[in-house]
Amino acid sequence: MPRPLHALPKAHLHLHFTGSMRHSTLIELARDQGLHLPDALEQDWPPKLRATDERGWFRFQRLYxxxxxVLTRPEHVYRLLAETAEDEVAAGSRWLEIQVDPSGYATRFGGLTATLELMLDAAGRAAERAGIGLAVIVAANRIRHPLDANTLARLATQYAGKVVGFGLSNDERRGAARDFERAFRIAKRGGLLxxxxxxxxxxxxSVxxxxxxxxxxxxxHGVRAAEDQWLMQRLADxxxxxxxxxxxxVGLGVAERDADVPLRRLFDAGVPIALGADDPLLFGTRLLRQYELAREVHGFSDAEVAELARQSVRSSTAPETVRKELLQGVDDWLASPPAPSPAE
Known part of the structure; x- marks a missing residue:
């Protein structure tokens, strides 16, 4: 029997703040506040999505x-991050980098700075309570003006350390990367990934x-890099x-089936990979399921799954002492005997 994947230490580097919410929490908060949820977020959850065209992406974004x-009060932010940290630990994640765009909440929580400080405080408390490393990535929105991204980059650098990276999310068809070059220059100059x-x-x-x-x-993501051998070699080098x-x-229609995700192709090309859950609230699965798919669908051995976990740790911003501890944990997991079969 293969070794239990929940016991494999790993880092989670691609998880969005709102999308990390438990479905049960969404339902509870909506009912407590008398908010109506569409069927796709309630009885028909997880929603059937396909965002490869403009209409599909609009529906995905509207559900998001x-x-x-439903997150209208500071206590909701604390609850979301506390529950997310618990879910991460249950999946074997020991280091989490969660991505948030403070501008999506700024009008509720007193502006950009106050919103980011609230989230950083909630992240710190959640990490301490759950026993996990938890850092924040500030992300700009690709469909907003690049000047907004510049503002967010300057804000993020003021909290470098607790904020470890600067991202750019939303529909990549709506904003060219080069339009946000200045924001990323600000962020990198401030020490952010x-x-x-x-x-x-x-x-x-796009990659x-x-x-x-x-x-x-x-x-x-970067998954479409698998379509270009030269690009894969460049990423690997x-x-x-x-x-x-x-x-x-699969949920957004980038791949038709689980087997169509080119995970094996990227891995065999030497491209470092960090498996992520993206938005469990909308896709219905968390980090552990991504490792299960690597094993069950893509045929990864325990040694290869362990290497995926190592790559996630090496690609993280975790302090060196934490990295060494996690990498040793991966080695210990692989050195442990496989689980006995039910017959034994």
Whole structure:
């Protein structure tokens, strides 16, 4: 029997704040506040999504915005992060980098600075309570003006340390990477990792633009890089990690089936990979399921799954002492005997 994946120490580098909410929490908060949820977020959950066209992405974004609307008080932020940290620990995650766009909550919580400080405080408390490393990535929105991204980058650098990276999310078809070059220059000058989304709804050129125009240290998703052998070699040579989210790829129609996600192709090409859950609230699965898919669908052995976990740790911003501890934990997991079969 294979070794239990929940016991494998790992880092989770691609998880969005609102999308990390438990479905049960969404339902409870909506009912407590008398908010109506569409069927797709209630009895028909998880929703059937396909975002490869403009209409599909609009529906996905609308559901996301509705979910965000239930988080109206500071205690909701504390609860969300506390529960998320608990869920991460249950999946074997020992280091989490969670991504948030403070501008999505600024009008509720007293402005951009107050919102970010609230989330950082909630993250710190959640980490201490659950016994997990938890850092924040501030993300700009690709469909907003690049000047807004500049403002967020300056804000993020003021909290460097607790904020570890600067991202760029939303529909990559709506904003060219080069338009946000200044924001990423500000962020990198302030000591933050550059972690823009790319290569999800657009092809390998989108990944290359993240690397060339934004100086990406990691690429959110990046799965479409598998369509270009030269690009994969470049990512492998430079050890630029792709944050691959298999369930999200299928949920949004980037891949038709689990088996169509090119996880094996990227791995065999030497591209560093950090498996991520993206938005469990909308896709219905968390981090552990992504590792299960690697094993069950893509045929990864325990040694290869362990290497996926190592790559997630190496690509993280975890302090060196934490990295060493987690990497040793991965080695210990692999050295342990496989679980006995039921017959034994």
């Amino acid at each position: 915005d509705i979910a965000r609307s 550059a972690v823009p989304h790319g290569g999800e709804l657009m092809g390998p050129r 290359a633009q993240c690397v060339d125009d934004l100086g990406a240290d990691r690429v959110g 430079r050890q630029i990690c792709c944050e691959i989210c298999p369930s999200s790829n």
